[in-house]
Amino acid sequence: MKQALLIICLLVSSLIYSQNSYTVNGETLELKTEIEGTLDLLWTIDNGTYRYFIKTTDNTIVELKNTKNPDTRKYQNEYKTTLEQATKGSGMSTKNVNLTIPSLKKFVDSYNSTSDASYQTQDIKAQPEMRLGVFGGITNSPFIYNPENYTSSVLGAELEVITNAEKQRHSGFLQFRHTFENKDFEYRTTEISLGYRFRALKFRRLDIYADVKFATLNLSDRAYTYTDDNDNVVSANEKETIFDAPFIFGIGADYRISNRSYIMFGFNNLAAIRLENGKHFSTDFTLGYKLKL
Numbered sequence: 001m002k003q004a005l006l007i008i009c010l011l012v013s014s015l016i017y018s019q020n021s022y023t024v025n026g027e028t029l030e031l032k033t034e035i036e037g038t039l040d041l042l043w044t045i046d047n048g049t050y051r052y053f054i055k056t057t058d059n060t061i062v063e064l065k066n067t068k069n070p071d072t073r074k075y076q077n078e079y080k081t082t083l084e085q086a087t088k089g090s091g092m093s094t095k096n097v098n099l100t101i102p103s104l105k106k107f108v109d110s111y112n113s114t115s116d117a118s119y120q121t122q123d124i125k126a127q128p129e130m131r132l133g134v135f136g137g138i139t140n141s142p143f144i145y146n147p148e149n150y151t152s153s154v155l156g157a158e159l160e161v162i163t164n165a166e167k168q169r170h171s172g173f174l175q176f177r178h179t180f181e182n183k184d185f186e187y188r189t190t191e192i193s194l195g196y197r198f199r200a201l202k203f204r205r206l207d208i209y210a211d212v213k214f215a216t217l218n219l220s221d222r223a224y225t226y227t228d229d230n231d232n233v234v235s236a237n238e239k240e241t242i243f244d245a246p247f248i249f250g251i252g253a254d255y256r257i258s259n260r261s262y263i264m265f266g267f268n269n270l271a272a273i274r275l276e277n278g279k280h281f282s283t284d285f286t287l288g289y290k291l292k293l
Contacts, residue, residue, distance in 0.1 A: 024053065024061050034105055037112030037119050039086060041104055052079070052104055054086055062086070066099045087111045129165035133158050133264050135288025139179055141187060142282040143246075143275040150185035151283055154178070160197070160290070168207070171197045175213070181223075189220035193248075205256045213248040217241070247273040254290060262290040 022031050022042070031053060035041035040055035052064040064079035080094040090111055097107045109123035135158075138151045156177035163170050173195050181188040197211040222238050252266040266286040271277075 022053075022061055024063060034101060035108045035112070035122050037108070037122070038115045039108050039111055041108045043101060050101075052099060052101075054082070054108065056086060064099060064104070083107065090114055127165045129162040129168070130293040131160045131162070131262070131290050132293055133160065133262075133288050133290035135264060135266065135286040137266070137284070137286030139269065139284040140280055140282070141179060141185075141189075142269050142278055142280055142284065143248075143272060144187060144278050146185060146187075146278050146280065148184065149280045149283070150182065152182050152185060152187070153180045154284075154286060155180070156286070156288075168202070169199050171199075173197060173211070181221075186223035187220065188222075189218050191219075192217045197252075207254045208251070209253070210249065210251050212250075213246065215243075215245050216248070217243050244274065246275045248275065250284075260292040262292075264288045264290045 020031060020033070022029055029044055029046075029051075031042040031044050033040060033042055038057060042053040042055060042061070044051050053061050054064065055061045062082055064082055066075050066077055066079050068074065069076055079099055080097060083094045083097065092107070092111055092114075094107070097103050105123050109121055112119045113121055135154075135156050137154045139154050140146060140149050140151045154177060156175060158173050158175040160171050160173040162168050163172075175191075175193045175195065177191045177193070179187070179189050179191070193213040193216040195211050195213040195215075197209050199207045199209040201208040218241070220240050220242070222240075248269055249271045250266060250268040251270065252264065252268075254262040254264050256262050264287070266284075266288075267282070268284040268286060269282045
């Protein structure tokens with residue numbers, strides 16, 4: 001379980017933004033790119049403080065500062081002068097520009113749009129995206145007592161809501177999943193779960209993510225036999241309905257095959273905070289198809 005949690009933590013800790021090393025006034029900084037164009041907008045967090053920079057077409061990087069006058073204790077808004085010099089001749093006003101990512105992003109994006117006819121705006125308001133998927137696979141029900149480590153078939157569907165259709169990093173999902181019983185392991189369950197997904201690694205067609213189910217409702221049915229006090233073999237059936245917050249972790253990937261469809265792969269039930277492992281590491285794999293609505 002510890003190894004699985006470590007793998008997941010490494011995935012989640014991957015960088016969200018593109019990041020490169022720059023030297024600014026003799027200081028080496030790891031800067032994240034927010035806007036690319038005639039004028040680039042870069043930023044970083046240094047000892048808990050946000051720092052912002054612009055890069056011109058000749059690769060000159062200038063920091064946007066807003067220091068206090070030591071005598072009047074008022075902010076001097078040097079960043080506005082820097083922006084005015086960088087956009088000289090555009091007629092753009094910096095009067096309402098604040099030293100924040102959204103405000104700077106809007107200003108730089110507007111300037112790039114006016115200075116380059118081929119530029120495509122990057123200041124797009126976050127729009128949600130919905131994807132509907134169906135999947136099938138196998139599982140050894142790792143959190144259920146399964147001494148022989150039998151596997152069963154799985155069939156399910158999920159509705160995923162990506163909070164920002166442009167960056168596509170964070171999403172929530174509602175998942176329906178049914179595990180079928182087999183002749184050797186007479187356990188079946190229908191699970192409805194809510195979860196969160198983080199796309200840690202993004203490539204041209206492939207997204208690799210970690211996810212966690214933080215709420216589950218299981219309707220399970222298990223048949224078993226036991227020997228009573230008279231040495232008689234008795235068959236029994238146990239049905240349970242359990243609502244829990246187990247925090248079940250998994251990893252997966254989406255491979256884009258068209259503008260609206262994906263092949264989805266999941267390696268599920270790797271570890272859980274509030275569930276005991278049933279003595280066997282997870283053998284829970286699913287493969288499916290996902291469609292953008």
